[in-house]
Amino acid sequence: MQMAPDTSKLDPVVLELGHLFTDAGYELSLVGGPVRDLFLGRTSPDLDFTTNATPDQILSVARKWSDSHWEMGRDFGTIGFRKRKRSGEVLLIEVTTYRAEAYDPESRKPAVAFGASLEADLARRDFTINAMALRLPSLELVDPHGGAADLAAGILRTPGTPEQSFSDDPLRMMRAARFASQLGLEVHPEVHRAMVGMAGRIGIISAERVRDELVKLVCGAHPRAGVDILVETGLAELVLPEVPALKLETDEHHRHKDVYQHSLQVLEQAAALETGPEGPVPGPDFVLRFAALMHDVGKPKTRRFEPGGAVSFRHHDLAGAKLTAKRMKALRFDNDSIRAVCRLVELHMRFYGYGDTGWTDSAVRRYVTDAGPVLERLHRLTRSDVTTRNQRKADRLSFAYDDLEQRIAVLAEREELDSIRPDLDGGAIMALLGLKPGPVVGRAYKFLLEQRMENGPQSAQAAEAALHAWWAEQPESRAAEPEPHDR
Template structure:
C-alpha cells in the first residue's frame, strides 16, 4: 500500500480494453440500442461502465442515458425484458428520470438526459430533463465518468478528455471544479473516494476547489456522506482518499477525529505522528483481512483500525521526564467513535462492533510474556464476543515499530495468546461460554420469580465460569446456594 500514483495506462491499452468489453456486452447493448432507435430515441452507455470498460473491468450492472422520457423508457424496457420469464422492471428512480430493468444476468438502469443543481441551502437537487447527450455529459462529476458509447454503433463520445485523464490516472472535472462542487458538494467526497478506488491523483485545481469549498459539504445529508466514506474506506487505496480529505479540510467537517491526530506525537516516538501511525495500522489491517471468513474488504475492521487511537488527543499528558502518556485513550476513543458513527447514521450493530474493537485494542498489552491466567484469557474472549477475529487483526496491525526484533517478539506473543485461546476453546467451547445453569434453573434452585435477582445470579455463575472454567450442574448449584446464603 502506498500513496504513490499508479503507473499510467497506454491509450492503446485503453482502446483494446473497451473493444473487448463492448464485444462481451454486445448481447445486451446492441439489441437494447436498436429497441430505443426503433422508437426514435438515442441511447448511450455512460459513466462508470464506460470507465470500467476502458480499465478492463467486467461487471453486469450497466448505466445508460437516453433522450427518451421515463414513460417511454419504461415501455421500451418492459417489452425488451418480456422475452425473459424472469425479466423485471422498476421505477423507484422515476423522479430522477431513472427506470431499472433486469434481464438474464444483466441489470440496467436507463436515465433521461438531465441536469441537476443544488440550491445553496438545500440537501436535495432539483432535476431537469435535457435533450442532448453533450448536455448530460457536461453535468457529470469527473471527466472519466463523462464518457459515453452510443448504441447501437459503439461510437465513443469523449468531449472532455476523459480517455487521456484515465490513461494518466488523473481526476478532473468536465468544467470548472467550483461549478461542479457548487452544483453537488458530495462530489468532493466522491473525488476522495475515486482516488482511493482507482489509485488516481487529483488535479491541482480540483484540490484547490475542494479546499476552498469544504464548508459546502454541510448541506449534504449524513447518510450520503456516510455512504461515500464507507466506499472510500473499503477501497484498495484508502490512504489516498483519506489524505485528500484531511489535506483539503473536508475531514474536519465529516471525520474531525482523524486530522486531530496529526498534532499528537506517538508515545513511543517511532513514527512521525499518530496520524501517520493510524494510516499505517489501517494498511496493515487490510493486509490481514484474509484471516476473516469472507476475506475483505471489511469495513468494521478497517474503520476500527482508523479510529483506534482517536482518544489520544483528549488524553495526552506530558510527564516530567519529557515523555508523553495517553492513559485510557482506548475508553475515550470508543466513546468518540460511537458519537461520530451515530452522527453519520451508522447502524447500531456497526457502531457497537467498531467501538468494541476500539475499546479492546490495548487489552493485549497486559498479556506481557504470557502472564495472563486462563481466567484472563476467557475474559478476553468473552469481552470480544463475535468480534474476536477482528480484534486479532486490529491488535496485530497496531504494531508499527521499525524495530524488527520487537515486532517479531510481539507477533510471537500474540501467536501464543491465539494458541491458548484455541486450546481453551477446544476444551471449554469458549465461543458459547455460558453458566452451567440457565435462568429457569436458577429460579428453581433459589425459588425466585423473574427479575433483577435472577440476572445477578446469572452474572455470578458466568463470572465463576470465566474464573474457574467448566463446572458440573451439581457443583454450580452448590456454589450458587452458597453465594445466595452469603448475600
C-alpha cells in the same frame, strides 16, 4: 491501462437494449462507470444508460422486455429495470433521460431539467473519467472531455471548472477522495484547490450521502490516499474531525510517534490481513478498516505530559470508543456497525502486557467473550497496531499474539469458548433457590458466569454447591429465613 474500451466484455443485454431503443426511434448510450470500467478491463455489476426518450417513453420501450421495473427515480428522469439472463444472473439496469441540471446553492437536492443531447448530458457529470459514453448499438465512443486520456494518466479532473462542478453537487468533493482510494488516481491540482476553497459546502449534504461515500472510500484499494485527501483539503474537519485531530504537535524530544501517520499505517496493515470470501474476515471489511483508522482517536483528549517529558494517553481506548460512537451516530450508521467498530476500538489495547505477564485461562476466556463476534477482526487489528521499526520488539509482539491465538484455539476446542454460559441456566437457578423471575435470578446467573470464566466448566454438583454458598451470603436469603418463634 488500455487506451480503448474492451467492448468484448459487454453483456449481450447491452446491445439488445440498444437495438430496442433505436428500433423505436430513440438514442441510447451506455454511460459513466460501466464505460470507465471497460477501460480498466473489468465489468460493472450495474448498468447505467442515458437516452433522449422521456420516462414514459422509456417505459413503453422496455417494460415488456424486462422482468420488472421501478420508478422511484422518475422525478430525476430515471427508470430502473431488472433483467434475468439465461444463466440466471440478474442485471440491474437504469435508463435516464438526458439531463441538464441546475442546483440551488443552499439546497441538498438538484432541480432537474431534461437535456437535448448526449454531449450536454456528459458535460454535467462529476469527472471526465465518468463523462464517457458508448452509443448503442454502434459502440461509438463519445469522450468530449478526454476521460480516457485522464484515466490512462491516472488524473482526476472535472469536465468543466471544478468550482462549478462542486457548486452543483458538493458531494463530488467526497467522490474525488473516494476515486483516489478506489482507482489510485491523483486529484488534479485545480480540483484539489477547489476542494480546499469549497470544503464548507459539504455542510449542505445529508449525513447519509456523506456516510455512503466514506464507506466506499474506506473500502477502496488505496484507503490511505483517500483519507489523506480528505484531511489535506479540510473536508475531514467537517465530516470526520477526529482523524485530522490525530495530527498532534510532536513533543520537542520526539518521544511519541506521529499518531495520524501511525493510524493510516494501521489501516493499510489491517486491510492487508483481510481474507478471501471463504475466510473469517472477507475483504474489503469496513468494520475492521474503520476501527483501524479510528482506534487512536481518543489520544488527543487523553494526552498528558508526565514529569521528565514522557507522554501518556491513559484510557485512550475507552475515550476513543465513545468518540467513535458519537461520530458514527452523527453519520447515521446502523447500530450493528457502530457496536462492532466501537468494541474493536475499546479492546485494541487489551492484549498489551500479555507477553510480559502472561494470562490465566480466565483472562483468555474473558478476552474471547468480550470480543464476541468481532474476535477475528480484533486479532487482525491488534496485529496491525504494531508499526514499530524495532524489529526485535515487533517480533516479540507477534510471537506473543501467536501464543495467545494458540491458547484460544485450545480452550475453544475444549470449552466451546464462542458460547460461554454458566453451568446452570436460569430455570435451574430458580428451582434450586425457590425463586421467581426477577433481579436476584440475574445476579445469581452473573455469579455463575463469573465462576465459569474463572474456573472453566464445572460439574452440575460443583455448580450447585457454589450457588448455594453464594445464596447463603445474600440478604434476600437471610430475609427469607423464618423468625425464631415460627420454628
